[in-house]
Amino acid sequence: MSDDEIFEKVQESLIEALGVDDDEVTPEATLVGDLGAESIDFLDIVFKLEKAFDITIPREELSPEDILTNSQYVLDGVVTADGMAELKRRMPWANLEEFEKSPKVQDFGNLLTVGDLCAYVGSKLS
Template structure:
């Protein structure tokens, strides 16, 4: 049986509590992984591994490819970032590759260093929901 949105949110909350050592109450939909929950670089890999484990079933493995959830090496091409800002081409690529991240506000001032501020708990839930439904 397919997981409901509430099930997915509860499972994502468990993953974040375990990976980041945060309080369950702090894991709200709008919380950002970096700013609000204190995620550091290696935590993203930890989160990926834990999501895979949490949502895999014997019938359907839940495997997350590199760059599929977090666009870590997506922005290395010079045509995507100019003077620290993500170009229009870069924004288009983000929308295509990481649709679970809402970049509508990011677009207004697309400084690459601010991109992690747009990764929220909701982004993770959207990602899982979309991937499970695929």
């Protein structure tokens, strides 16, 4: 499946799950900040992507809560170098460059973009 086809299906899933317009769903748009996704929407998005692409999405792959709540990887609300390494290992498809500059756990929720989601789906399909 081409990148364009993946984007179209991801876009369609997000339009349905979040009630946003197609021109809002750009690759750069963040799911939480720009598209207004709330925590319950992520479950909806997972269901829609699983159906659209016929894939299985384990919870920990999109929501690395176990890392972000692990004292081995977080110190005073900031992800440690070990934690960053673990996040990169878990989420090789995500662009963590900006987050890494100031890796506060509280900012992680607004990290994922539509482009990240497409890259994730692409990694599952390949």
